[in-house]
Amino acid sequence: MNRPISARPSVSIKAVDKIWTPEGRTPVEALRGLEFDVAPGEFVVLLGPSGCGKSTLLYMIAGLEGVSGGSIVCDGLPVTEPSAERGLIFQEASLFPWLTIADNVAFGLSIQGVLPVRRREIAIEMLKRVGLGDMLDKKPDELSGGMRQRAACARALAMKPKVLMMDEPFAALDVQTRSRMQDFLLQIWRDSGASILLVTHSIDEAIALADRVVVFTARPGRVKTIVPIDLPRPRPTRDPRYHEYRDMFTELLAAEVDRAFAEQEAA
Ligand SMILES: Nc1ncnc2c1ncn2[C@@H]1O[C@H](COP(=O)(O)OP(=O)(O)O)[C@@H](O)[C@H]1O
Ligand SMILES: [Mg+2]
Structure with missing residues (x-):
């Protein structure tokens, strides 16, 4: 990626907390102190154990839910409501x-x-x-x-839209269709110039698509680490570096999934 460092982020997530307070049930701390930026035209993949707040974050960027702390700024303006500039696509086409x-x-x-x-x-x-x-x-x-x-x-x-958010968009598709949809998505991403924020459970999908992968911790979700994928597209799956990324994400996720399980057992 070769873009000026001064470019205003297309999405800026600043110290964002989210506590869900469902009526009559104990509050759930979904996200804590979340912080990262998405550059204009950047493809960012969110990877993390289930329940760590990935969907919650997309709802908040889309303006469908408010933050409990911190702020989300898109293209210089704080998000307060939905906007046509921020599109959201779910797993099941709605x-x-x-x-x-x-x-x-x-x-x-x-x-x-x-x-x-x-x-x-x-x-x-x-x-x-x-x-x-x-x-x-x-x-x-x-x-x-x-x-x-x-x-x-x-x-x-x-x-x-300036930002297209996709919440596990291909999870329900078979493997062959999924891989073709990934190619298709990369093509429309290049054509549109939009930033993309895509949630997936699949490590291979993350490596296939992302400029950067944001790895979440188990709930409350925080940024565990952000990994730029420094490989050409289409991603060379036989390259030893591809397998290094794969091993790294597998380890990072396993640690968090273990923590999520331990927490569930305790509760
Ligand atoms: N509308 C809601 N009301 C109450 N709790 C919610 C709501 N949506 C999500 N949560 C809780 O917030 C946490 C994060 O959920 P979610 O964002 O769906 O995680 P992910 O998408 O990473 O699997 C979970 O514990 C979930 O139960
Ligand atoms: Mg989700």
């Missing part, structure tokens, strides 16, 4: 089943006040970009899981 995929993609634009003809044009353009140009008038349940996730990407990208 498309409206009663709309065609073209109408699904156009839907978000109608909220932004884009006129109907232009909406349709943008929807077609985005669906072509994700390889679904001949599926415009299909309903989501007529598509495969991988196609639905591509349609969800098209819908998010139509809004021209």
Whole structure:
């Protein structure tokens, strides 16, 4: 990566705490003193044991949940509410089943006040970009899981987000589809210039995709370490360095998963 050091971060997470206080239950400290930046156009992968607050962090960056302490600043402005500049994609594509995929993609634009003809044009353009140009008038349940996730990407990208957040987007897909979706994602990432924050459980997915991997500790989630992946893309899986990264992440995660288990047993 070769970008000026002075570039304003696209996301800046500053000493962020999050305590969930569900009614009638004991509060849960999900995140503690979390701190890192995402540079414009950077691809950051979040890796950590389940329950360490990764989804919680994405909700807060998306503006769907407030922080309990610290702040999240996107492009110089504190996050206080959702914005079209910050898109979020979940594991199960959350498309409206009663709309065609073209109408699904156009839907978000109608909220932004884009006129109907232009909406349709943008929807077609985005669906072509994700390889679904001949599926415009299909309903989501007529598509495969991988196609639905591509349609969800098209819908998010139509809004021209500066930050695209993806919460285990490929976890439900089979191995072959998953690997093709990773290639596809790298391509649309380059085209869009957006920053991406992607949560995964998969060490190989993290190495395949990331500029930097943020490894979380067990709950309360903190930054355990941040590892830049210093390999060309596509990642050379036979390179000894690839396997060094793999071993390192396996060890880092195992330690945290053990801690998470120990804590659960104690509770
Ligand atoms: N809406 C919620 N209300 C109460 N607790 C929650 C809520 N969402 C998540 N949590 C708790 O916060 C912790 C972190 O959850 P989450 O962010 O989903 O972790 P991850 O995505 O890393 O698996 C967990 O202990 C979870 O039970
Ligand atoms: Mg999660």
